[in-house]
Amino acid sequence: MVFEQLAGNLIQGIVLGAVYGMATMGLSLIFGVLKVVNVGHGAFIMVGAFVTLWSFTALGINPILALPIAFVVGLALGLIFFYTSMKRLLKAPELATLLVTFAMGILLEEVVKLVFGSEFRGYNWVVGKVSLGVTVLPMSKLYACIGSVIIAVLLYLWFNKTRAGSAVRSVVEDDEGARVCGVNVGGTYALSFALGTGLTVVSGVLVTMFIPVGINPYMGGGYTLKAFVIAVLGGLSSPYGAFFGGLVFGLIENGSYTLFALLPGVEPFALTRFLSFLILLVILLIRPTGLLRAK
């Protein structure tokens, strides 16, 4: 009985993990290229969630079709933030970029709160369920999982098959070297930052399919912490590492929830959140390069 439940929860964990992974790729991309930690990461996910809500309720658009809208919104936000502030701070002490991205997150939250209000809002996208023997999976979650994998593959192809993608990779390796070889490093920074925020906002669309209670402007905080754990699992500067980190994290989260629920006198949900924080500290201490990188 317990094992069946565990197996069911682990399947749910993989499905959720794929979305977690996709939601962290933007964070890792920005850190890899600009060496900037986007502390406001969760707020960009929240923006994606509100893009979905808005396009579903106001425009009547299916959440899958909200993906490109979210991507454009994310790119635009990234470019605005990059050219107004990030660009001047790339050579500044780390403190500056940490605080600026933090403030960006707050700004996004407050603007969304101004427009949509701070109460929880939900939307109902009913597309049926699929039974997998040990568990029942709503189709919307399955679509989100498939969407995450497709986006990850597209990003992989973009990095490896296009000129702009190679430029980004060369800057990650060595920005001075890239400059000498004629890569437009400044432009690559702008592109990577915007692409990172674009991916993150897109992931917000997929994340909404996992939140039955609905979304609100302050939903991002929890995702920031989760994204940090995942990014650190994956080695912090590699988007693919982040994707696999997400899968691992989804399994850990759902598996530990099932196990904690067996303990008497505890609140399993809160303990799961505590565990993810512990994992973060332990990995930062013993293997800051990430679990998945064999170096």
Next chain:
Amino acid sequence: MKKTIPKYYPLIPVFGAYLILFLIGKSMPGMWELVAMLLFYCALGQAFNIFLGMTGYVDFGYVAFMGVGTYGMALAITRLADVEGLGVFIIILGFMLALVMSSLLSVAVGAVALRLRGAYFAIATIGVNEGFRFLIEGARIWNGSEGMIFTAQLNRILGRDAASALSTFWADVMVLIIAAFAAFVTLYYMRSRIGYALTALREDEDAAKVMGINVTKYKIIAFITSASFAGLVGAASWALKTPYVFPPEVFEIHYTVEAIIIVLLGGAGTLLGPVAGGLIYGLSKYYLSIFLPGFQLLIFAPIIIAIIVLFPEGVIGMLKNRIKDTALGRFVV
């Protein structure tokens, strides 16, 4: 070794500002509430500045220490309420417990996080408040998510009148004393080996290391000091002023945000900065909440960005540069 004689002139404007605030609150009717809020923000800035200002490291989980301090006071009052003859002494025990608990947590967090540099440190700390909150809620420690209310105990121990005087007046006086003491410690650190080591480390950690400075030791000193003051501020301003503790409230990241804004506005690493930042932030928050309720953060978020991009030294940092070689210069550090 030649001992340098510490010059405590720069404390004059800090203490002067606190004294004026106190007198305004005491003499003008209806002003005490505003003064209490300003004192809280000055104390918060003063405490946070010891770490953020002096080391250049950002601790996003800073509010955890205030929360733990609040719990320290709450535990002392609820657990010792039945002990006979403690009276006011219970408050002192509460402060001691708050101090012990916040410094213990900071030792635990610092031992892990301070081995990490820059961005990795920030990532490690961002979950401290949430992590601790979820530990308390998840494992049902200290009443778990229900929190504790101890109005009844305070009324019984101190008497109703004394308890209400404590929450409306004496708690704020304690915050004032903590803020002044934090300012004194800040200056003491600045004028000692610790301050020089921290300045070197803030400018260039690798160079400081090569020069033989034990950077980890000094970072931990600053971290624990700053966290202990946060614990005391939590105990005085939260536990005594509003006699209850409720996990989602005392671990709310919002207070870390406010601490960051105050320190940056005033000027990170300056002595007078947190006072200036606390006053500017507190006053503007107070008047914004009257004229534009609910818009404070919407206005402050772009201000943080603008400060960092346009004038990273803050108000006092700019003033300091301007009056460096004048007679006033020795009062502003």
